[in-house]
Amino acid sequence: MNPSKKQKVCIVTGGNSGVGLMSAVGFAQVGHHVFIACRCASKAEKAVNYIRSSTGNLNVEFLPLDLASLDSVRTFAKLFQERHLPLHILVNNAGVFNARGTTKEGFELIFGINYLGHFLLTNLLLETIQHSAPSRIIMVSSDLALRPTSIKWERFVRKTPLNFLELYSLSKLCLLVLTKELERRLENTNVTVNAIHPGFVQSNITLPHRLSKYLGIGISPQESASGLLSLANSSAFADVKGKFFDYKQNEIELPDLAKNTELAQQLWEQSCLWTGYNRYNPTTTPEHDNAAGILRPYSLALSPTKVASITQSVFETVLPKAPKHFFYHLIRFLFTGKFGAIFLLLNQVRKKEFYMERHLDSDAVWSICQDKNLQQKLKEYLGEDLVLWRSEIWVNYPSQQLIPFWHQDSYPNLLQGEGKTINVYIALTEVNEWNGFEYIPNSQLTPDVSVKMKDPFSGNCLFDLTEDLEQQAVPVVLRPGEFVLFTNQLMHRSVRNTSGQVRLALTLRLTEPCVHIVPNYTPIYHKPVLL
CATH class of the missing domain: 3.40.50.720 (NAD(P)-binding Rossmann-like Domain)
Incomplete structure (x- = not known):
């Protein structure tokens, strides 16, 4: 030296x-x-x-x-x-x-x-x-x-x-x-x-x-x-x-x-x-209301450490692992002609990510469903009895865009009966204007919005919005452990992930007990459960 x-x-x-x-x-x-x-x-x-x-x-x-x-x-x-x-x-x-x-x-x-x-x-x-x-x-x-x-x-x-x-x-x-x-x-x-x-x-x-x-x-x-x-x-x-x-x-x-x-x-x-270089300071979390079709952000009761542990568990033990009886469901869909479900299952095999209806076979996901703050907000909207009938894990990797088209969820077509329904979007990692989703407030929508095409698998109508209307889009910004409630009428789309970080979120779809699933709908893995 x-x-x-x-x-x-x-x-x-x-x-x-x-x-x-x-x-x-x-x-x-x-x-x-x-x-x-x-x-x-x-x-x-x-x-x-x-x-x-x-x-x-x-x-x-x-x-x-x-x-x-x-x-x-x-x-x-x-x-x-x-x-x-x-x-x-x-x-x-x-x-x-x-x-x-x-x-x-x-x-x-x-x-x-x-x-x-x-x-x-x-x-x-x-x-x-x-x-x-x-x-x-x-x-x-x-x-x-x-x-x-x-x-x-x-x-x-x-x-x-x-x-x-x-x-x-x-x-x-x-x-x-x-x-x-x-x-x-x-x-x-x-x-x-x-x-x-x-x-x-x-x-x-x-x-x-x-x-x-x-x-x-x-x-x-x-x-x-x-x-x-x-x-x-x-x-x-x-x-x-x-x-x-x-x-x-x-x-x-x-x-x-x-x-x-x-x-x-x-x-x-x-x-x-x-x-995501130079993109580490997301804008302030916006507030939402019923008129917009989305209810403003709330926080889970789970601690940040627990949310981080759940997130790691989802990445390591939930997404890469097929649910129980996976091949049984695949054969069942083949014999019943559920080709949309078959396509979804095979796509999950190809990506080695199994993200549909994971609330029952995962303690990590189920612990989120049982969160007291989440259930309190849901009960304020739906009443004491909460029926969880569908769940989805959404993973958006950098450079990818999950659903690039403006759409409204077609899930009302799968339900029958008079009663309320609501959806929950829960951020497990940071969700911001560079990796999450954006929506058009209901108050900005006009009756003349035209349908561009219909998704043959999900049944979602994909809409053709004017440039002026697209400029009214509002990004959803959430910290890990925060969630929003949104209605089926919400016009939204995902954004191309340019954050440099993987975005992980959980969507839960809930209704009242008086609302039932249509007879010809077959859940991928699980029947509805009472929270």
Whole structure:
């Protein structure tokens, strides 16, 4: 360690192994304060102990970061900012090569970890980086980023395809595009942004990389990290911006896509929408009344901790798990010709999310149905006897829009008899103007609203609203554990989720005992129950 040099503060994502670990060692050797950002605490602890013992620098710490979760990225940024430290060097190193699946928010896993998580992390820390200038941002890209000839946006919101190499190449290309865009946005600052290709490293990222050391091919993590450390520390790169280098510090010509300013702007705007960047302050919760078709927000009696526990349980044990007797119902619908129900069930199998009528087979959902504050408000509207005849769990992932059309629920067609009905929309996560639903107050509706088409599965009428009427739309804004009551006449639609967070809500549909389900309606799983 060289104590004569001014100490700088560094963050290295994926600093627990490979090039990231050796880069963290290099920073610690020159006396920098190093933060290792990675998902696994046990691996991070070993890395921190190794760096401290081998360099004599005790200013090495770990902060948890899971780049496959945008919430984790936000938490990391908050934890670091609470330390009130400067940030002189940010190394976006962590990455995966052949992983498959989706992130917590539903983005393709390789793209989400390699690029999207780093995009949000960089932007959340950017103000700190600028205030700490001179400072440097380094993107660990790859020479495979030179391969793509276009960006296929639709690939980023689906599960990893068989050709994972294409997604890896695209994710690393996006890092190059981001490098150039940040260069333009930080033009008049003393912050540099550059990218580096680490080479074929003898690391643990894939089986061939693990075997390369024994086969005598590739380079060591130490050799690869030496180029990154020069880019981060050397005065020779103090004024270099928007460049792409190999580990020997030779410049690599950027591909045309990375130099395309229109593409860079498009990627920037799309990334802001996907991550919900700069959208963390929802408007004040609006008040609603009977005239609008929706009753103003109320709070469950459940504590925030209990609501959070229920939410986690729904994600982990309710949605992914098919209800009891699932195949029995599927066969029953097949023989009775309930093709709409069959379509719904098969769609749930495809998505691996089972979200219809989950109130009886889940203690977590049932505890919400029994909430005393909820039942009190329902009894004020319906009377003492509450009949729950349908429930739905709604999950809206970033970039998705559940029901984009203006519609009124068709559920009155499934009921018969004189009596009141009401619906409850319960927020289990934050619901805001960027991920929830919006409605047209009943007082604004006119008789000449035209029907665009009829949904063949739900029976909902989909309406064609004028632009002037759409401007009267009001977003529903709720904190976790808050709920609203709304009528079947409410004209509403979901909004495209640009919050960067998964939205989870529970809808309960209730009526009085004097109202009955029509004989030809077959519940998916459960018959009505008395709360």
